[in-house]
Amino acid sequence: MLACGSKKHNKTVSIKSEKAQVFEPNWESIKKNYKDPEWFNKQKFGIFIHWGAYSVPAFGSEWYPRQMYMDTATFTAQLNFEKIGPNPVYTHHKKTWGDQKTFGYKDFIPMFKGEKFNAAEWIDLFKKAGAKYVIPVADHHDGFAMYKSHTTRWNSVDMGPKRDVLGELFKEGRNQGLIMGASSHYAFNWSFYNKKDHFDTTDPQYADLYSTKGKNLKEPVSKEFKQRWWDRTVDLIDNYQPDILWFDFYLDIPDYADMRPKIAAYFYNKGIEWGKEVVINDKNFDHEAFPEGTVIYDLERGKLPGIRKLPWQTDTSIGKNSWSYVSNWESKTANQLIDDLVDIVSKNGNLLLNVGPKADGTIPEDQKEILLQIGNWLSINGDAIYDTKYWKTFGEGPTEVNKGHHSEGDNKDFTGQDIRFTQKGNKLYAIMMAWPTNNSVHIKSVKSSEDKVSNVKMLGSNANLKWSQDTNGLIVEMPTQKPGDYAFVLELTL
Structure with missing residues (x-):
């Protein structure tokens, strides 16, 4: 047990101002x-x-x-x-x-x-x-x-x-x-x-x-x-x-x-x-x-259902049941967390992801592995995430996101029909949350009458993709090999 310490810490910190402050306390x-x-x-x-x-x-x-x-x-x-x-x-x-x-x-x-x-x-x-x-x-x-x-x-x-x-x-x-x-x-x-x-x-x-x-x-x-x-x-x-x-x-x-x-x-x-x-x-x-x-x-532990023009952030944990390490820690999957990152960024947000080290200062192996999987995905697809801006619509697809604190447990998993958008310069990124079941994707939001596409490629793949665009949207055939295990990014040059 700890005994009472000295009172040397009981001091008051005061503000000293020798010049006019830009921000006044109002x-x-x-x-x-x-x-x-x-x-x-x-x-x-x-x-x-x-x-x-x-x-x-x-x-x-x-x-x-x-x-x-x-x-x-x-x-x-x-x-x-x-x-x-x-x-x-x-x-x-x-x-x-x-x-x-x-x-x-x-x-x-x-x-x-x-x-x-x-x-x-x-x-x-x-x-x-x-x-x-x-x-x-x-x-x-x-x-x-x-x-x-x-x-x-x-x-x-x-x-x-x-x-x-x-x-x-x-x-x-x-x-x-x-x-x-x-x-x-x-x-x-x-x-x-x-x-x-x-x-x-x-x-x-x-x-x-x-x-x-x-x-x-x-x-x-x-x-x-x-x-x-x-x-x-x-x-x-x-x-x-x-x-x-x-x-x-x-x-x-x-x-x-x-x-x-x-x-x-x-x-x-x-x-x-x-x-x-x-x-x-x-x-x-x-x-x-x-x-x-x-x-x-x-x-x-929550997200927004649509774009917020002012920057915002979600803080959540790798752990489903705790922020600090516990012996019965249950981790989310890298797939879930990458999908969350993509969804959040498409709506002008940041993801702050928590780790829970053990008391001895080690980070458990399962948490390490998840972080490395996220890092591997970002090493391939980071152009669609970092330094991007939201597009005119955050995405398309059937899966809706609930709003508010502690709402993540109420959300359904994303599907191959769920697409999220980000943009940077003349590049529009269409991020598919899962591989399309029929090996092709129809992106309805990217119409030739509004956003003319000149080139399509998949990040992490060298394949020449077959694609076509008209007033009903953009259709892209998938390459024969997946470039990764999680969300897949089409880079569209406008």
Whole structure:
């Protein structure tokens, strides 16, 4: 068990301004001066990383630290009652690790050693996967910082791995030409842990990990905790200069209304000071946290049914059932994820794909293999993805996509009749989600009366394709050999 540390971290980070700031901490100023950076929309594919002390029990999900304290009922992320009775994670923890009063979440931190963590190996894998940017989780709901924090003792340099995980990844990623971001989920730390006297969560010596919130579930976020959130986020910004700052839900609730324009203005002004365009990704759930036109809109495990002219992003995990590594991790297939990438890009979005390393710092082989399969596909078909723009229609075919957070489980698999479009210069890319069953495809959206085609080729194939175009569309006969295993790209010269 961990003893109470010194109070050297309890300092307040303040803004010092010696000259006029472009962005003032109000939405009018931010809307006036902010523009989505073009570089973000061009990248299309990034990697998310959920790795922390919650990887040690490897059970349930990254919400283990919350659910291990839910002994009589489970509550949702929005603090609404979900079901009566002990949560399975609570029961598992008590049976496997002992009573939550004597073995709390804090006691996993010394066990989180990350002894096989190698930033260079991770970044090399992400490069081979075709990713252009990487966003490690810097602060999750649990309150343990994965970097050298100057505002909390609960960080990966002073405890656990005794390494600056974020710093090592930033250094290696930037050395290899990747754009580096950091995610903050810390706003929900206020309400993450269940507070009861028979848990260690009410012990005042651990309040800087479990938050100072009392036992009232609906207690508003305190002024003191909002200052703690501010200090922690500014510390992260100042010391790591992320290109992307990704915010999770709960920052969207009314309690944080005064903090949102303040942090946006601070970060965007810092970008100017650093001489680079920076961007915020935000996941709104129930509230309009950041007004449209001030950040990049992000959807968790969901997509959009059509084109959004402003850039947007889907964040999802390779894992069907968790973001962090768990012993019963279930991976999606490379085929599913490539289809998702194609569908998202055709609608002007980016895909941020999560990996869940083990507690020792290794990325499981099945996740590695999926990333390499995606990378192999992108090495052949990347022209249809990177630096492309949406076309006049995102696609055609029978499969519709549901809209909204956590909607991916409701979507059907794509078929050989489903086609998605992207464009770059005079090239139009028609991406078939599967090989046509009759070895030819009729693309109805590409009509001679509107878009005259002069040449057709399949990326990854040297075959001379037979094709014809009229006012009813474009018909292309497939080559005798497939150039790959997944979505197939026709490059049309207009």
